Each structure stands twice: as structure tokens, then as C-alpha cells.
Amino acid sequence: MTADADVNTSPALAPDGLVMGKDGLAALVDVLIRHGFTVVGPTVRDGVIVLAELRSADELPYGWGVELEAGRYRLRERTDGAAFAHAAGPQSWKPFLHPPRVRQWSADRTEDGLVLTADQPAPPRCAFLGVRPCDLRAIAVQDRVLTGGAYRDPGYEGRRSGALLIVVECTEPGATCFCVSMDTGPAAGPGYDLVMTEVVDEYGHRFWIRSGSPEGSAILAELPTRPADPETREAARAGVADAADRMGRTMPEADLRELMAGTLDAPRWDDVAGRCLTCGNCTMVCPTCFCTTTEDVTDLTGDHAERWQLWDSCFDLDFSQLHGGPVRASSRGRYRQWMTHKLGTWYDQFGSSGCVGCGRCIVWCPVGIDITEEAAALHDWTHSRAPDEGSGPP
Amino acid sequence: MATEPAPPSPDLRPTLAVWKFASCDGCQLTLLDCEDELLGLADRVRIDHFLEMTSAEGGADGQRGRLEGRGPYDLSLVEGSITTTDDAERIRHVRRVSRYVVTIGACATAGGIQALCDFADIEEFLAAVYARPEYISTLETSTPISAHVPVDFELRGCPIDRRQLLEVITAYLAGRKPRIPSHSVCFECKRRGTTCITVAHGTPCLGPVTHAGCGAICPAYGRGCYGCFGPSNQPNLRSMVAQLHHDGMSERDIQRVFRTFNATSPEHAPVPELAAEECHSSRTGTEIRPERPA
Ligand code: SF4
Ligand code: SF4
Ligand code: SF4
Ligand code: SF4
Numbered sequence A: 001m002t003a004d005a006d007v008n009t010s011p012a013l014a015p016d017g018l019v020m021g022k023d024g025l026a027a028l029v030d031v032l033i034r035h036g037f038t039v040v041g042p043t044v045r046d047g048v049i050v051l052a053e054l055r056s057a058d059e060l061p062y063g064w065g066v067e068l069e070a071g072r073y074r075l076r077e078r079t080d081g082a083a084f085a086h087a088a089g090p091q092s093w094k095p096f097l098h099p100p101r102v103r104q105w106s107a108d109r110t111e112d113g114l115v116l117t118a119d120q121p122a123p124p125r126c127a128f129l130g131v132r133p134c135d136l137r138a139i140a141v142q143d144r145v146l147t148g149g150a151y152r153d154p155g156y157e158g159r160r161s162g163a164l165l166i167v168v169e170c171t172e173p174g175a176t177c178f179c180v181s182m183d184t185g186p187a188a189g190p191g192y193d194l195v196m197t198e199v200v201d202e203y204g205h206r207f208w209i210r211s212g213s214p215e216g217s218a219i220l221a222e223l224p225t226r227p228a229d230p231e232t233r234e235a236a237r238a239g240v241a242d243a244a245d246r247m248g249r250t251m252p253e254a255d256l257r258e259l260m261a262g263t264l265d266a267p268r269w270d271d272v273a274g275r276c277l278t279c280g281n282c283t284m285v286c287p288t289c290f291c292t293t294t295e296d297v298t299d300l301t302g303d304h305a306e307r308w309q310l311w312d313s314c315f316d317l318d319f320s321q322l323h324g325g326p327v328r329a330s331s332r333g334r335y336r337q338w339m340t341h342k343l344g345t346w347y348d349q350f351g352s353s354g355c356v357g358c359g360r361c362i363v364w365c366p367v368g369i370d371i372t373e374e375a376a377a378l379h380d381w382t383h384s385r386a387p388d389e390g391s392g393p394p
Numbered sequence B: 001m002a003t004e005p006a007p008p009s010p011d012l013r014p015t016l017a018v019w020k021f022a023s024c025d026g027c028q029l030t031l032l033d034c035e036d037e038l039l040g041l042a043d044r045v046r047i048d049h050f051l052e053m054t055s056a057e058g059g060a061d062g063q064r065g066r067l068e069g070r071g072p073y074d075l076s077l078v079e080g081s082i083t084t085t086d087d088a089e090r091i092r093h094v095r096r097v098s099r100y101v102v103t104i105g106a107c108a109t110a111g112g113i114q115a116l117c118d119f120a121d122i123e124e125f126l127a128a129v130y131a132r133p134e135y136i137s138t139l140e141t142s143t144p145i146s147a148h149v150p151v152d153f154e155l156r157g158c159p160i161d162r163r164q165l166l167e168v169i170t171a172y173l174a175g176r177k178p179r180i181p182s183h184s185v186c187f188e189c190k191r192r193g194t195t196c197i198t199v200a201h202g203t204p205c206l207g208p209v210t211h212a213g214c215g216a217i218c219p220a221y222g223r224g225c226y227g228c229f230g231p232s233n234q235p236n237l238r239s240m241v242a243q244l245h246h247d248g249m250s251e252r253d254i255q256r257v258f259r260t261f262n263a264t265s266p267e268h269a270p271v272p273e274l275a276a277e278e279c280h281s282s283r284t285g286t287e288i289r290p291e292r293p294a
Helices: A002-009 A022-034 A133-147 A154-161 A214-220 A230-244 A256-262 A268-275 A281-285 A331-350 A371-384 B026-032 B035-044 B085-097 B106-110 B113-119 B122-129 B162-174 B185-192 B197-201 B237-246 B251-258 B271-280
Strands: A018-021 A038-045 A048-053 A064-069 A072-077 A101-110 A113-118 A126-131 A164-168 A194-201 A204-211 A292-298 A304-311 B015-020 B046-050 B073-079 B098-104 B153-155
Touching: A018 A022, A022 A038, A022 A126, A022 A204, A022 A214, A048 A064, A048 A072, A072 B197, A126 A133, A133 A154, A133 A164, A133 A331, A164 A214, A194 A214, A194 A230, A204 A214, A204 A230, A256 A331, A256 A371, A268 A331, A268 A371, A268 B237, A281 B185, A292 B162, A304 B185, A331 A371, B015 B026, B015 B085, B026 B035, B026 B073, B026 B098, B026 B162, B035 B162, B073 B085, B073 B106, B073 B162, B085 B098, B098 B106, B098 B162, B106 B113, B106 B153, B153 B162, B237 B251, B237 B271, B251 B271
Parallel strands: A038 A126, A126 A164, A164 A194, B015 B046, B015 B073, B073 B098, B098 B153
Antiparallel strands: A018 A204, A038 A048, A064 A072, A101 A113, A101 A304, A194 A204, A292 A304
16 A cells, blocks of 8 residues: 555645545544654643643543633633644643753762763653644744854753654644734644644534644554545635634734834723733743843852753842842833733844734733733824824923 | 870850740641651751650759750740740840741741730630639730840741751851742632632632642632631732632621731731721622622
């Protein structure tokens, strides 16, 4: 059956993709494990859909959806048994590619002098199953930050180069999603190894699957698939198009970078500072926030030292600590740093938006601060000022 | 001719003293709990005064141990708050004989749970609790060590975290600043990978305004942080109080949750007023934390 397999697996020869059923998904997890991948995907734990290691496709959240709002996340049962009909959960893929705590090296004082040992454990090869299009873009954004410039993070590079990305397009956006505004979804952009679209209708539960890389094609060749029929393709495309029309949130129609640069003195920053707890949750859940701090630890003997890299956040006072005190001493300054970096200065630094519209910072802010609502308020403020006002002294 | 025995080499290890004031001993026990590190510690420092572990100096032969170590000590760890005039005197002695004074735990750092007496009539308490209140000599307040003498470092927690204690001791031995961040518990909660229980389940949690250090233990077990490490840097209590109310806490609940281990932390002082404002407002929600459509 080699000839058949070839027809099915080459992206060029199967431009319309393939279709598989739930058994295909089960086979996919098994094949990935057999290929030596650690499979990470969505599963229900602690009352939410987390991303965790999967041992079989049975652990996928079949029949679970989510209800999202600012500062609120609830699981909801679904009648259709879909595995991927849920929007972004509490984590992104960041903890797997850019973990919260990484030991970089250790040092020991020995009889032969100081011995330094760099920590470079061979990372497991991870297959990320169920990457949402916004998160696919977020990974590209982090790639640019952590591997695309003068300061490369070798640990990230190692984890990232071994990762296989299996995207599932969005057919069920959450009330906090705004990928359409950020042009990152709900259809998948480039960069995946495999992409699927889930369809559940009167003709059954199935997945339209396409390959985006030779490695993706090789995996696909081992799955029980059939050529894609036009009905399934149409249903899949319609599901994604429909999702684009059901975005829960939108960003104001404006050049966000200009909006940020032009509103640095807006009174709205005081308003949001009154609500912001500076707890740092938004930066930790954001799939693109990359900031870290360094912690050097010594043991009691003074003969052993270690250097750790830890997630940091611009909401921490220490983040901007220089001699004499923090640069951003007020919560107004810190919230403004976060939002203007995401939507504005990221362009200057890395040539793109730092926000992909996943909505996590809205959901996981304990007090429900909403970046789209703040952007809209700033936008309103620029319009509320008379055109001759504000430019130059009266 | 027999050679003279070499003179004993002088013990140059820094000296450590551990002191107890009004407290439950839990923080001192954290030091004893450092089982794996204790021998290493004993190599590096001379533990000169630690009643929990040894008899006090001069305590041999059945004599009553003297409470006051003579010193001098390089590092004094102080547990407990000041609740008597004798203790107020004794802490000045501790300061005089110590190069560094580090307070350990909520009692020494913020007055502890016993500082609840600050909000009540001490005479009434004495009459209610003791058969012979006239034998009790106590101050009307429970105050932190820093209210009496200058303190070099305050380690938070009820009880303190053992890794943080080792970090502080190690840092003082190495002559560096201890690395004890003062941001919120949420930082630790997220780094640990815990799902936020406020967002996912509506459970009230003080994590956003509480000083990190415990490793975010409570949320990891599905329970809201109750603030035993005291306030984080610049806590936004107005917004926190609004959120706690939103998550179902009454004015009384809110007052009480802040009046536990760090009741008299100055940062917590506005809470009663904020809670009253928040809970008595006729609005269903507030501008700080508006109700969202379900
Ligand atoms: S800023 Fe918010 S919505 Fe944008 S990518 Fe980060 S978490 Fe997602
Ligand atoms: S928003 Fe803050 S934490 Fe996120 S990348 Fe920018 S500076 Fe770092
Ligand atoms: S915006 Fe929300 S999540 Fe972010 S620091 Fe402020 S309160 Fe915390
Ligand atoms: S559970 Fe509590 S400590 Fe953890 S992130 Fe939520 S509010 Fe913060």
C-alpha cells in the first residue's frame, strides 16, 4: 500500500487533505507516542481544561466546552461530544516551551577549583495536540523574541526545535476571544506540522486534516484516513467562518500602536490602576509575555551555587528596580507598561503585535480587567477631545 | 620531653541566637525542621542560644536557665511579639548583643494573632480567661519587634517557610541581601501551574494582596489564600475588598479575613472602612468590580 500512502501524505498530492474519525485521533496519539513524542494536549483537571501530558486520546475533553467572561471560567457540558470545542484555557503552551523555572547552571567549589556545570538536559520531544490558531501565532511571536535576535535562549531553542505543532482550528470561540481583531484566527496561519478542523454533524464526528511539513506528512501516513470529501471540507470551512462571526470581543478599529503612543496621559490609566491588583496574573497567562528574572542561590556551606531563571512580570515592583528605587513605582505606570508593550512598543521591538487576541488576560484577571475594554476607552478618549484640542498649547 | 599540646584553634564560626517572645514556637520549630540542612548549619555557625534546642546558658545542674544570653551574637532570629514590659526590656537587650536582628514570623513582624487584643478591652479578656486576673501582667497591645528596636530584616509567614529561612540565614552568612520577593502570592501560584480558584470556581482568595513566600500552598489545595504572610508591596485593598464581596463575602467576613495573623499590619487598617463602603452601597455591583452578565 506504499503507493496509496504516498498519495495520501504528500501535501502537494493531497491538496484537499484527508478525513479521519475519532479512531484517527486515537491513532494519532498512539503514533506520536510510538515516535517518541511526549504528547501534550487538553484534558479536564481541577474543573478546567488544562494542557497536560496525554497517554491516550481518551483523556481529551470530549463533550466539554467552556463559558468564559472577564475574571470567570466555567466548564460546560456539550451534547455533541466534540473534543476541541473550547477556547483558550488557563495555560498556553508557554509553560512547556518557556517554563516558569529553569536551572541554567550550577557551580561547585572543589579541591581542584571551581567547577561550573551548565544545565542542558536534552528536552523531551513534545507533540502539542490542539494548538489554537492564536496560540500558533503566539509561538511565532515568542520565537522572534527568544530566538530571533541577538539574545537567544538556548533552552527555548532546544525545546522549540523538537516540538511538533498540531493545530486545531477554532469553531467555538469564547466570549473573551478577539483573534479576528488581531488577525491570528480562527483559521490557522502558517507554521504547523498538522492542522485539523473538527466537524460534528448528522454525518458523524470527524476531522479534516492537512499536513504542513514533511514530519507532519509522515505522521499522517500512519493514520486511518480517507480522502477528504467536499461535504466535510465545506462543513469545516463553514464552521471556521462562522466562528469568525461570533467573536466575543473586538479591539477598536484603529492603529493600536498609534493609539497607545497617543494616549500615555489619558485619565483612563488612573481608572484602571484603581482596579488593578498588580498581581501579575495577566502576564503569566499571556502566551507571548517572555520576561524572566535571575535567581542565584547558594547553599549553607557556600560551596555550591545555582543560577535559576524564573518568570518575572512588569507588575512586580522589583522588575524596574534600579539604584534608588523602582522606575515604575505606581500601579498606573505598571499597567500602562503592560498594555502599551503588548499593543504598541512590541512593534518597535519585534515588528509585530505582542497580543494575539487569545483573551486569557481577560479571563484570568481576578478582577476582570479587559484589555479590549481599556483599549476602547482610550480610543473613545482620543475621539472625545475636540480636534483642535490636545495638539499644541492653546 | 613531651611536646606541648597545640593550643585549641579558636572557634571563628559566626554565632547564632534564637529568641522567643509571645508566640507559639512554630517558627522556631521551622528551624528544627530543616533536618537535612541542620548539620551543615551547625558546621557553619555556632548556635549559642536556642532554648527550644538546648538548655540555656547557665542552665546546668538543675539551675534555672537564665533567659538572657550574654552574647555577642552575629545573627539573632527573633520569634514572637512584645506583650509585656519585661519583654519590651528584653528585646532591647537582644538588640544590644546582636549584630543583625531578623524577625521570623507574623508575630514578630506584625504582632501576630494575639494582636487582636489591640481591638478589644484587655481587662475584659483577662477577666473572662483567667481565674485570678490579678496575677497577669500584660501590656494592652501586642506589637511587632520593629516597634521597639531597629530590625535588619523581617521574614513573613505564620509559620515561616523553611526554604526562606535557610535563604535568610545563608544570605547573612554570605554577607548578601536575602532574596525574598515582596510581590503577590499569585506569582507563585502561576509559576507553580495552579489553576486560579477565584476565576475557575469563584472561591475568595487573598493571593493578589498577600506577600509571596509560602509557594502558594492553599490554592494548590483548592482553598483561598487567607493572607498569613501579610500584605504584599502596595496592596490594592479597595479593589481586593470589592472582589471578595463579589465572590460572596459579607462585610463581617471581609473584616475577619484581614484580622487574622497580621491584624495590625498598617496596610490592613483601611479594610473595615472599605468593606463597609463596599457592602453597604445600594448598588448591586460597584464601579470597581461591576457585575458581569452570567
Ligand atoms: S495580551 Fe491578553 S489577549 Fe493578548 S495575547 Fe496576551 S493574554 Fe492573550
Ligand atoms: S508586558 Fe510586561 S511581562 Fe509581558 S513581555 Fe512586556 S514587559 Fe514583559
Ligand atoms: S490587570 Fe488584572 S491580572 Fe493583570 S495585574 Fe492587574 S489585576 Fe492582576
Ligand atoms: S488562586 Fe489566589 S493566589 Fe492563585 S492566582 Fe488566583 S487569586 Fe492569585
